[in-house]
Amino acid sequence: MTTASLRLFFVGSVFAYRALFNWLSPGGYIFQKMAFPLVQLAFFALVGAFGGARPLSFYLLGNAMIVTFQAMFSIANAVADERWQGTLPYVVGSPANRVVLFFGRGAVHVFDGIIDVVAALGLAVLVFGLDLSHATWPGIALAALVGSLGACAFGLFIGAVAYLVLDANFLANLALFAIVLLTGANVPLEELPSWAGTLSTLLPLTRTVAASRGFAAGGELAAGLPLLAGDVVVAAVWGLAGFALFQTLETQARRRGTLEGF
Amino acid sequence: MPAITLDHVRRVFRTSTGVIRRKRKDVVALEDLSLEVGEGELFGLLGPNGAGKTTTVKILTTLLIPTAGRASVLGYDVVRDARQIRPRVGFVFGGERGLYYRVSGRDNLEYFAELYAVEPRRIRVRVDELLDLVGLRDRANERVEGYSRGMKQRLHLARMLLHDPAVLFLDEPTIGLDPIGARELREAVERLHAAGKTIVLTTHYMFEADALCDRIGVINEGKLVALGTPEELKRLVSDKSVVELEVYGVGEEHLARLRALDFVDSVAVERRELRELLRVQTALGERAVPRLMASLERLEVGRVSVREATLEDAYVRLVGKLE
Amino acid sequence: MRRELRAFSASTRLWLRYMAVDRFMLFCAFVQPFFIAVTVMYMLHHQPQFDPVYVVVGSALTGIWSVVLFDGSWAINSERFQGTLELLVGAPSSLYAVIAGKLAGGMAFSVTSMALSYAVGAWLFGYSIVVRDVPAFAVAFVLALIAIGALGVLIAPLGILARSVRQFLTVLEHPIYILGGFLFPVLLLPGWLLPISYALPPYWAAVALHGTSSGELSGVAFAEVCAVLLLSSLACFVLAAPLFRLVLRRARVEGTLSLT
Numbered sequence: 001m002t003t004a005s006l007r008l009f010f011v012g013s014v015f016a017y018r019a020l021f022n023w024l025s026p027g028g029y030i031f032q033k034m035a036f037p038l039v040q041l042a043f044f045a046l047v048g049a050f051g052g053a054r055p056l057s058f059y060l061l062g063n064a065m066i067v068t069f070q071a072m073f074s075i076a077n078a079v080a081d082e083r084w085q086g087t088l089p090y091v092v093g094s095p096a097n098r099v100v101l102f103f104g105r106g107a108v109h110v111f112d113g114i115i116d117v118v119a120a121l122g123l124a125v126l127v128f129g130l131d132l133s134h135a136t137w138p139g140i141a142l143a144a145l146v147g148s149l150g151a152c153a154f155g156l157f158i159g160a161v162a163y164l165v166l167d168a169n170f171l172a173n174l175a176l177f178a179i180v181l182l183t184g185a186n187v188p189l190e191e192l193p194s195w196a197g198t199l200s201t202l203l204p205l206t207r208t209v210a211a212s213r214g215f216a217a218g219g220e221l222a223a224g225l226p227l228l229a230g231d232v233v234v235a236a237v238w239g240l241a242g243f244a245l246f247q248t249l250e251t252q253a254r255r256r257g258t259l260e261g262f
Numbered sequence: 263m264p265a266i267t268l269d270h271v272r273r274v275f276r277t278s279t280g281v282i283r284r285k286r287k288d289v290v291a292l293e294d295l296s297l298e299v300g301e302g303e304l305f306g307l308l309g310p311n312g313a314g315k316t317t318t319v320k321i322l323t324t325l326l327i328p329t330a331g332r333a334s335v336l337g338y339d340v341v342r343d344a345r346q347i348r349p350r351v352g353f354v355f356g357g358e359r360g361l362y363y364r365v366s367g368r369d370n371l372e373y374f375a376e377l378y379a380v381e382p383r384r385i386r387v388r389v390d391e392l393l394d395l396v397g398l399r400d401r402a403n404e405r406v407e408g409y410s411r412g413m414k415q416r417l418h419l420a421r422m423l424l425h426d427p428a429v430l431f432l433d434e435p436t437i438g439l440d441p442i443g444a445r446e447l448r449e450a451v452e453r454l455h456a457a458g459k460t461i462v463l464t465t466h467y468m469f470e471a472d473a474l475c476d477r478i479g480v481i482n483e484g485k486l487v488a489l490g491t492p493e494e495l496k497r498l499v500s501d502k503s504v505v506e507l508e509v510y511g512v513g514e515e516h517l518a519r520l521r522a523l524d525f526v527d528s529v530a531v532e533r534r535e536l537r538e539l540l541r542v543q544t545a546l547g548e549r550a551v552p553r554l555m556a557s558l559e560r561l562e563v564g565r566v567s568v569r570e571a572t573l574e575d576a577y578v579r580l581v582g583k584l585e
Numbered sequence: 586m587r588r589e590l591r592a593f594s595a596s597t598r599l600w601l602r603y604m605a606v607d608r609f610m611l612f613c614a615f616v617q618p619f620f621i622a623v624t625v626m627y628m629l630h631h632q633p634q635f636d637p638v639y640v641v642v643g644s645a646l647t648g649i650w651s652v653v654l655f656d657g658s659w660a661i662n663s664e665r666f667q668g669t670l671e672l673l674v675g676a677p678s679s680l681y682a683v684i685a686g687k688l689a690g691g692m693a694f695s696v697t698s699m700a701l702s703y704a705v706g707a708w709l710f711g712y713s714i715v716v717r718d719v720p721a722f723a724v725a726f727v728l729a730l731i732a733i734g735a736l737g738v739l740i741a742p743l744g745i746l747a748r749s750v751r752q753f754l755t756v757l758e759h760p761i762y763i764l765g766g767f768l769f770p771v772l773l774l775p776g777w778l779l780p781i782s783y784a785l786p787p788y789w790a791a792v793a794l795h796g797t798s799s800g801e802l803s804g805v806a807f808a809e810v811c812a813v814l815l816l817s818s819l820a821c822f823v824l825a826a827p828l829f830r831l832v833l834r835r836a837r838v839e840g841t842l843s844l845t
């Protein structure tokens with residue numbers, strides 16, 4: 001990354017927060033950002049408690065890792081907001097590297113994502129009585145980080161697709177539910193039909209969920225690292241795909257003059 | 263009884279700025295506005311950006327409550343009797359917003375026909391009539407999102423007329439229309455005027471106000487600065503002529519010197535590419551030219567012309583700036 | 586009154602057409618209940634006393650509630666963003682009727698989420714899904730829809746009261762799934778939350794629908810639940826009226842009917 005890109009990255013981030021707080025009050029933002037993933041966690045944990053075949057901790061950890069995917073919304077929305085405000089043609093018309101710009105706007109939310117995971121685990125321990133007394137904490141921290149990075153990479157891809165099919169929020173919501181269903185957070189992978197199992201290996205959270213369960217039960221850091229490494233690779237592939245898609249779509253949009261139509 | 267009365271109307275907006283620590287600021291949109299519009303009159307409201315024209319129209323259409331003062335339409339108070347006013351007035355705000363984009367133009371009209379309680383049996387006929395009137399009949403079944411700006415504006419005009427209101431408010435109806443579209447709209451307004459409607463029209467276009475309006479009110483910074491027929495307003499500058507001088511590189515010191523001349527009433531500058539156009543109002547006419555040239559000293563002067571003052575010059579004089 | 590009815594039905598019709606092309610509403614009514622139905626089917630099917638109709642009803646309720654919540658809290662604001670709110674307020678019909686019509690459209694639309702959840706259970710999982718007490722279920726269904734819709738009408742004016750209120754409303758999606766006992770019994774919740782559940786119309790809607798679909802609710806108990814649903818609907822409709830007046834008055838004073 002060049003200095004110019006770095007600068008752009010930070011300007012984008014600052015801009016994102018400024019725009020956000022003009023719109024929402026900081027308190028309101030934190031409330032919204034925290035509340036949504038936490039209540040979603042509570043909902044699935046309670047369904048699991050009601051009739052799930054696995055112990056409650058299975059659902060609690062799975063859904064705590066899903067919380068990291070809030071960052072996906074932020075990046076995908078960075079693009080959507082541009083279109084909503086009609087500023088996209090101007091951004092594209094500027095010489096700035098837009099991938100860096102959008103990524104910068106969203107990546108600050110990795111930070112939010114990690115705070116959310118902490119809150120989610122707090123909720124799991126305090127309200128649902130999750131036992132983390134033997135947990136391998138460095139492993140859990142690493143899992144949260146990998147989850148958040150995966151969310152950013154995936155968000156970048158969705159943002160790029162949203163360039164094409166218009167609706168980042170819709171896609172991100174869709175992706176979130178795919179993640180709820182297919183990463184093994186709520187439904188054990190072996191119960192899924194085989195084609196769905198294939199899909200789940202392609203999602204950048206599946207291995208992180210498995211690793212976090214190991215760490216929570218006191219498993220060795222080394223035992224979980226290969227799983228996390230696997231998700232880093234998957235995330236990188238999604239991120240690169242998003243990057244490539246950005247470039248091609250933009251060239252095409254310029255050629256066809258469809259930028260305005262966004 | 264006048265159709266519209268504004269009696270010492272004041273309107274203040276409270277805005278806030280700043281991100282963390284919000285600062286409150288009061289914007290006075292209307293300072294103290296009093297005027298009357300007679301029944302069947304076509305009244306023009308003129309004024310520069312931010313003068314308070316839209317605010318006035320919104321108060322009269324019951325969309326804003328005045329901070330102080332009273333206003334009434336057809337004898338009904340805009341605050342107390344909003345329910346009586348609404349079925350009797352129609353309004354359009356210039357621009358493209360305010361339509362349901364994902365359904366057709368016809369759907370938009372039929373929807374508002376329901377809200378305005380147009381007699382159910384008449385809705386179809388009425389909508390067709392209006393679509394013809396605004397020339398949208400053949401595009402009526404397309405989604406509004408595909409309409410051009412002018413088409414959307416014409417759709418608004420049709421919407422305004424659905425319930426055949428007695429009083430019409432048009433806020434910059436010709437903004438963004440092409441010259442032909444604007445002329446058609448003006449003709450439509452004239453026909454409505456001839457049909458006896460009371461009409462309030464706001465505009466930035468002087469010739470539009472001149473050509474259409476019975477009377478004109480000029481407001482500036484929330485205050486009424488002039489009121490009268492176009493002729494009366496022109497009379498403010500009737501004994502004046504306007505000397506237009508094309509100059510190169512005019513500075514503040516030149517303007518100050520011109521304004522100091524006793525026979526000069528006002529000086530306006532319009533900046534064009536590489537040169538400026540000075541408009542000097544004076545009672546002296548052609549005789550002023552040599553003396554003006556003299557005080558411009560070494561400045562290079564191009565074309566010079568002298569003409570009679572128009573409504574626009576009266577306006578410039580009233581609001582003190584060119585737009 | 587007649588005029589208000591016309592405004593109501595015109596809004597219902599317009600809004601039905603609008604929602605059919607609104608991705609977000611499609612998401613709330615179809616995609617999300619679909620995923621919830623599939624996920625919860627997988628989670629619950631090990632239960633010894635598992636009844637697929639429970640999941641069908643519960644997932645449909647999530648869809649209905651999401652549509653009502655978002656439709657309700659954005660009902661007025663979306664008009665504001667489009668610039669149509671001024672036209673609605675300037676029209677002689679009441680905004681109440683227009684917004685209620687909009688929500689009725691939303692309700693009609695969200696009924697499809699019931700059909701979708703049914704299809705998930707029946708086709709994807711191959712269950713035979715049986716409603717035990719069909720007439721009672723039909724009655725419960727209509728009353729439940731009205732009760733949840735009425736809550737939406739009450740939410741609508743709150744949605745423009747303040748930004749913070751709207752933010753709060755937006756996060757109420759899952760909490761009502763939880764407190765309403767859509768997909769698990771509320772008795773799983775800590776005791777101090779139960780009074781909140783009992784005060785919420787969606788909870789009674791869930792009681793009525795789960796109870797009649799499983800056949801466990803009948804006779805006097807069923808009549809009581811119906812009465813609660815009716816009363817709560819009435820309460821929402823009545824309470825909404827002064828709220829509408831209040832927010833409209835405020836918007837005209839503050840000049841917030843339009844964006845500029």
Ligand SMILES: Nc1ncnc2c1ncn2[C@@H]1O[C@H](COP(=O)(O)OP(=O)(O)OP(=O)(O)O)[C@@H](O)[C@H]1O
Pocket residue numbers: 275276277289290291309310311312313314315316317318839840841844845
């Ligand atoms: N909702 C509002 N909130 C805050 N200030 C407002 C609001 N509406 C209008 N104003 C302010 O009131 C003043 C008058 O605005 P108004 O829209 O009436 O002017 P106008 O004469 O219609 O101008 P234009 O020619 O630009 O349309 C302006 O300073 C404007 O910024």
Ligand SMILES: [Mg+2]
Pocket residue numbers: 315316317433
């Ligand atoms: Mg204006």
